[in-house]
Amino acid sequence: MTAYAIGNLCPPARVEDIDERVLVYMERIQSTLDPFGGRFLVHNATLDVREGQWTKALVIIEFPGMDEARGWYDSAAYQELLPFRTDHMAGDVVLVEGVAPGYDAAHTAAAMRAMQQG
Template sequence: MSAYAVGHLRAAAQHEDIFAYMERIQDTLDPFAGHFLVHGSEVEVLEGEWPGYLVVIGFPDLDKARAWYDSDAYREILPLRTRHITGDVVLADGVAPGYAAADTAARARQQAG
């Protein structure tokens, strides 16, 4: 099942480290079949607040996503970003093909009894 690394990154001043991080990140993703789905896009806020930018990286599964984040290659470049940009990064499983929220609601309703 697909998995995703999702980053909510706050705006920061441009810095040479950020440029180097962006130039090098794809090489860290390739061994894990990671690919950008959203990269640094400003979002259209419909509810609440969202200061900053969105990054979404897709992986074949959660194990590959974790292995990428924990890889020596990514750990080497990570400080280039974290020294200059604050934010939140999470890993999450996607849903299986044919997923229906109504089915999940029915199971939850049954469990709630």
């Protein structure tokens, strides 16, 4: 099942204030993704916030599965590069498994209703 790395990052308000090491991170990250089949789905995109407040930058990277996502994040190549971002830009990153093809939230709701009713 497809998996995703989702970043909720806090870049500086002005491009001029981005640390050089963050730019190096951006230049090199794809080479750490390639061995694990990772590809950017969302990066540096303009957000159209419809509910709540969103002040951070969203990054979504797709992987063939959770094993590949974990393999990428834990890889020596990525761990060596990671401080270039984390030392200069705050944020949160999660790895999450996607839903199966044909997923229907109504089925999940029905299962939850059944659990509520005992």
